[in-house]
Amino acid sequence: MPPMTDPILIDDLTLAYGTQRVLSGLSLRVPAGSITALLGGNGAGKSTTLSALLGFTRAQSGSIAVCGIDPAADPDGARRHIAYLPENVALYEHLSAVENADYLLALSGERQPRDAIVEGLAAAGLQEQAWDQRLGGFSKGMRQKVAIAVALLRRVPVLLLDEPTSGLDPRATADFNALLVQVRARGTAVLMVTHDLLSAADIADRIAFIEAGRVAHEASASGAERFDVRALHARFQAGGAKVAA
Amino acid sequence: MSIVRLIARDELRLMARNRVAVIAVVLLVLLTLVAVASSWAHQNGIAELRGRHAHAAESAFKAQPDRHPHRVVHYGTFVFRPLGPLAAFDPGVDAFTGNSMFLEGHRQNTANFGDARQSSLLVRFGQLTPAFVLQVVAPLLLIFLGYGALARETERGTLRLLMLQGTSRGQVVRGKLLALGAVAMLAGLPAMIGLVGIAGQPGALALPMLAIALGYAGYLALWAVLILLVSTLVRRSRDALLALVALWAVAVILLPRVAPDAANAAVPLSNRLQTEVAVARDLRTMGDSHNPDDPHFAQFKQAALDRYGVATVEDLPVNYKGLLAIEGERLSASLYDRYADASYAAQARQNGLVDWVGLLSPTIALRSLSMAAAGTDFAGHRRFLEQAEAYRFALVQRLNRLQMEDVSYADDGATDAGADRRKRIAAHNWQAMPDFRFSPPSGSTLVGKALPGLVILLGWMAGALASLAFASRRLGARR
Ligand SMILES: Nc1ncnc2c1ncn2[C@@H]1O[C@H](COP(=O)(O)OP(=O)(O)OP(=O)(O)O)[C@@H](O)[C@H]1O
Numbered sequence: 001m002p003p004m005t006d007p008i009l010i011d012d013l014t015l016a017y018g019t020q021r022v023l024s025g026l027s028l029r030v031p032a033g034s035i036t037a038l039l040g041g042n043g044a045g046k047s048t049t050l051s052a053l054l055g056f057t058r059a060q061s062g063s064i065a066v067c068g069i070d071p072a073a074d075p076d077g078a079r080r081h082i083a084y085l086p087e088n089v090a091l092y093e094h095l096s097a098v099e100n101a102d103y104l105l106a107l108s109g110e111r112q113p114r115d116a117i118v119e120g121l122a123a124a125g126l127q128e129q130a131w132d133q134r135l136g137g138f139s140k141g142m143r144q145k146v147a148i149a150v151a152l153l154r155r156v157p158v159l160l161l162d163e164p165t166s167g168l169d170p171r172a173t174a175d176f177n178a179l180l181v182q183v184r185a186r187g188t189a190v191l192m193v194t195h196d197l198l199s200a201a202d203i204a205d206r207i208a209f210i211e212a213g214r215v216a217h218e219a220s221a222s223g224a225e226r227f228d229v230r231a232l233h234a235r236f237q238a239g240g241a242k243v244a245a
Numbered sequence: 246m247s248i249v250r251l252i253a254r255d256e257l258r259l260m261a262r263n264r265v266a267v268i269a270v271v272l273l274v275l276l277t278l279v280a281v282a283s284s285w286a287h288q289n290g291i292a293e294l295r296g297r298h299a300h301a302a303e304s305a306f307k308a309q310p311d312r313h314p315h316r317v318v319h320y321g322t323f324v325f326r327p328l329g330p331l332a333a334f335d336p337g338v339d340a341f342t343g344n345s346m347f348l349e350g351h352r353q354n355t356a357n358f359g360d361a362r363q364s365s366l367l368v369r370f371g372q373l374t375p376a377f378v379l380q381v382v383a384p385l386l387l388i389f390l391g392y393g394a395l396a397r398e399t400e401r402g403t404l405r406l407l408m409l410q411g412t413s414r415g416q417v418v419r420g421k422l423l424a425l426g427a428v429a430m431l432a433g434l435p436a437m438i439g440l441v442g443i444a445g446q447p448g449a450l451a452l453p454m455l456a457i458a459l460g461y462a463g464y465l466a467l468w469a470v471l472i473l474l475v476s477t478l479v480r481r482s483r484d485a486l487l488a489l490v491a492l493w494a495v496a497v498i499l500l501p502r503v504a505p506d507a508a509n510a511a512v513p514l515s516n517r518l519q520t521e522v523a524v525a526r527d528l529r530t531m532g533d534s535h536n537p538d539d540p541h542f543a544q545f546k547q548a549a550l551d552r553y554g555v556a557t558v559e560d561l562p563v564n565y566k567g568l569l570a571i572e573g574e575r576l577s578a579s580l581y582d583r584y585a586d587a588s589y590a591a592q593a594r595q596n597g598l599v600d601w602v603g604l605l606s607p608t609i610a611l612r613s614l615s616m617a618a619a620g621t622d623f624a625g626h627r628r629f630l631e632q633a634e635a636y637r638f639a640l641v642q643r644l645n646r647l648q649m650e651d652v653s654y655a656d657d658g659a660t661d662a663g664a665d666r667r668k669r670i671a672a673h674n675w676q677a678m679p680d681f682r683f684s685p686p687s688g689s690t691l692v693g694k695a696l697p698g699l700v701i702l703l704g705w706m707a708g709a710l711a712s713l714a715f716a717s718r719r720l721g722a723r724r
């Protein structure tokens with residue numbers, strides 16, 4: 001196999017909103033077919049990192065490559081390789097779940113038959129009677145499921161998730177984690193921002209902590225060995241403690 | 246399907262799912278259809294009425310018995326302005342200017358010196374015509390349907406969702422423009438169907454109808470662009486709605502109402518009474534044919550005597566009273582013409598001022614275009630007045646010539662018992678007089694007058710499109 005560069009590569013990124021420096025020297029890479037959990041306190045810069053990967057926010061220095069494309073220079077090109085689940089899900093209220101998925105997939109040039117769409121919605125845990133209802137009356141969790149389905153239905157090499165399980169009940173969270181494992185098996189590079197330490201411990205291959213604008217600590221799990229949730233928790237409480245697999 | 250068409254289709258789907266929007270569109274379509282039908286019936290009624298009155302006036306004129314020609318001069322006749330078929334689409338100033346005229350000797354009786362305020366843009370608000378619906382109501386509907394097209398996506402974060410699918414800002418804006426443009430054309434469709442109905446009427450001219458169709462299509466498309474421009478610039482749809490309604494109130498209601506009043510203040514017109522007084526005063530200074538010492542008429546008399554080589558008016562081979570009548574009519578007509586020309590010039594200046602304001606309000610530009618092409622503007626009114634005056638002058642002078650040639654000078658002055666009978670001439674002379682026939686302008690004349698309005702609309706369109714292209718690059722950007 002020819003050596004492939006990682007789909008997500010961030011090197012020495014510095015980013016400020018006006019005078020407020022958010023990232024200073026952040027480096028991160030996510031290989032294909034792996035899940036990286038990005039952890040950090042509120043306001044640490046996790047969502048900002050995803051925004052930079054999507055080309056919505058520009059860094060002052062450092063480099064980013066999404067499948068070899070610099071999103072600052074070619075945002076449309078980079079976005080074609082990315083499926084993204086935002087922190088605040090925005091979908092169309094006047095469309096049903098199926099119509100939302102159909103419209104968004106058609107726009108990205110990946111139109112899929114209804115069967116595939118409802119399969120995706122079902123996999124994301126949306127009950128059948130909601131498939132053809134307009135989103136107007138959906139709960140937060142139901143919207144989250146639609147957005148998850150839309151993101152996962154896109155067959156792209158990079159998946160960015162911003163707190164994907166917020167609003168999901170424990171059962172749906174477990175289902176979602178199972179889905180992510182399937183997505184990883186397709187060879188997708190998954191970068192997941194989360195405060196859900198249980199999920200992170202459960203499915204992540206790597207865990208990165210953002211502190212003071214950079215990745216202060218990184219840990220890998222391998223094979224059947226998983227992260228110790230208590231240690232992750234302790235890391236949040238105290239800071240500085242090593243997190244072992 | 247292309248990205249742009251996908252976005253357009255979704256926008257139309259959103260409108261179709263909004264019950265209030267659907268009701269509004271249906272109401273507009275109904276309103277236009279009612280306007281077309283009622284305006285049509287109204288114009289047919291007017292045409293029929295005017296035709297009947299014109300016929301009655303002609304018959305009455307011709308039914309006069311044998312009599313002295315000067316009595317016929319004073320008997321006079323009525324003429325009526327026939328309307329072109331396009332008046333059913335845009336009656337323009339017709340409802341506010343005189344459209345019948347009493348023609349008699351010695352004076353010009355018209356509304357042309359009137360206090361009717363004939364500035365061609367003084368069309369009162371609220372006439373239910375297809376033109377009114379398209380000029381005033383349709384933009385409001387488009388605003389209502391389109392204000393949120395882009396502001397809503399920015400506000401709710403769905404713009405980012407579109408861009409996440411690799412859609413560019415330009416594609417989003419073009420898609421929304423396609424959708425709102427389609428709605429604009431749909432809104433104009435019933436009126437255009439009415440226009441096609443008018444095309445089947447006798448006397449309908451293809452070129453002006455084309456100008457009207459182009460003008461209104463361009464006007465509605467312009468509103469679609471302006472609406473999206475505001476929706477692009479403003480981050481909240483509520484603000485977009487407020488800004489657009491304000492724009493509508495100024496451009497569609499306020500400016501077209503205020504401009505003619507401002508023009509009236511800037512270029513005052515004298516009212517009918519003032520003109521009458523001034524004309525009477527000038528007529529006195531022009532000379533008095535009954536005064537043997539009057540220099541003008543003394544000179545005129547000498548010239549007539551010289552021309553025929555005789556010493557006294559009794560020796561002239563023609564009736565000197567007829568000669569005097571011809572000269573008197575010529576003088577008074579030229580005086581009236583002078584006042585009419587001054588009044589026309591002032592009104593043209595007023596209309597010119599209003600046209601300048603048309604640079605600020607596309608509605609004013611469209612109104613002038615529409616009335617000019619329909620032949621119902623001030624120029625169309627003036628055309629009628631001038632033709633009627635030419636007809637009156639020819640008729641009166643023909644009667645004066647009959648007096649000069651067929652009534653002897655001796656009989657004309659006689660007061661004996663049989664004199665009255667001797668002064669009369671036969672009734673067939675009145676019957677031989679030609680009827681007034683309004684000759685309508687050619688299609689190219691009408692379009693020529695509509696052209697400036699069309700050019701202003703095109704200028705607006707170019708400016709609006711350029712601004713939209715510029716603004717769309719910053720669509721959704723944080724400020
Ligand atoms: N658009 C913006 N303009 C200005 N400042 C911003 C903007 N977005 C984020 N910030 C600031 O940048 C910092 C990092 O924000 P970010 O959203 O990346 O945090 P986060 O790690 O995702 O936090 P959370 O866990 O609460 O989601 C915060 O201090 C925030 O106030």
Ligand SMILES: [Mg+2]
Pocket residue numbers: 046047048087162
């Ligand atoms: Mg965040």
